[in-house]
Amino acid sequence: MVEPGDPLHATCEEPVFDPLVGEDGAGTLTIAEAAAATGVSTHTLRYYERAGLMRDPVARATSQHRRYSAGDIRWVTFLTRLRTTGMPIREMARYARLAGAGEGNEAERLALLTEHRRRVLERLDEVQRNLAAIDKKIAVYQEIAVYQERIDR
Amino acid sequence: MVEPGDPLHATCEEPVFDPLVGEDGAGTLTIAEAAAATGVSTHTLRYYERAGLMRDPVARATSQHRRYSAGDIRWVTFLTRLRTTGMPIREMARYARLAGAGEGNEAERLALLTEHRRRVLERLDEVQRNLAAIDKKIAVYQEIAVYQERIDR
């Protein structure tokens, strides 16, 4: 038995809930449930853990089955934000290592995220510029379509 | 030597200049020059051609060396716009096949580009939403930085 809601070690990172509440993981999610909750496949969840993206290894039931805490779910959700904005796995691993090391490296984490943000904005701008060029081509084809229509009637 | 600017067969696609002007490719570019002009490596230029991205095979000198026309360069430049906006090679090949087939399939090309545009905008939106979430995390770390500063003085 473990008391829930330990008010200690409340870090600024992810509000950590006790991973194993009650007997063998009550209040936690199986890997399939975590997959459903985050939109990431079970394969990928295991892969992410192997790749060092989880700050700390995910808690286990006595059966060795993974038990995802609410904090784990929030963390994975944040990982997906980094991923869909194009951060490479290696860099996510570096961020996870920093976050897993606890307080004291916030400046480094800030720098990492800020630099990522800069690259994302750069990329967004590049895509938008190229899309504008494609839009021009689209406009040309729309002209042709109008012309065809005139012929067809 | 040949006069520049043939006003004939001015299509709506890429204004085509004679690929082989004068003796064995005057007014055209070698693959290295084409690479410099487009920002695509010579390896990739050959790969693109193999992958069917060139509408028609690039013209050759008698030596079998490739000779890129101005139209080829514009085409490759447009290909890079499709690529940097995330179009897969397979789809670019399909577009190239349509463009290579000449007039009559403009509606299909328009549909392809329009659908691509839709997906790009969707993706841009997704990235922006996720970036906004990352921005919030950045703001948290900036708060911490300000707090640290207060401690340090």
Next chain:
DNA sequence: CTAGAACCTGGAGCGCACTCCAAGTCAAAA
């Protein structure tokens, strides 16, 4: 004429981010 750079080809190799497989363990329902 010759050296060295640039080009050619088919095919292999690479890095990334998954995705799946095999063989075994564990768990919830009949």
Next chain:
DNA sequence: TTTTGACTTGGAGTGCGCTCCAGGTTCTAG
């Protein structure tokens, strides 16, 4: 208790978009 399905692991496989290699031909400068 037995079946069925979810879970475990290490490692292999996949798809994509290049990127490079080997072995040969061609071009260009001296």
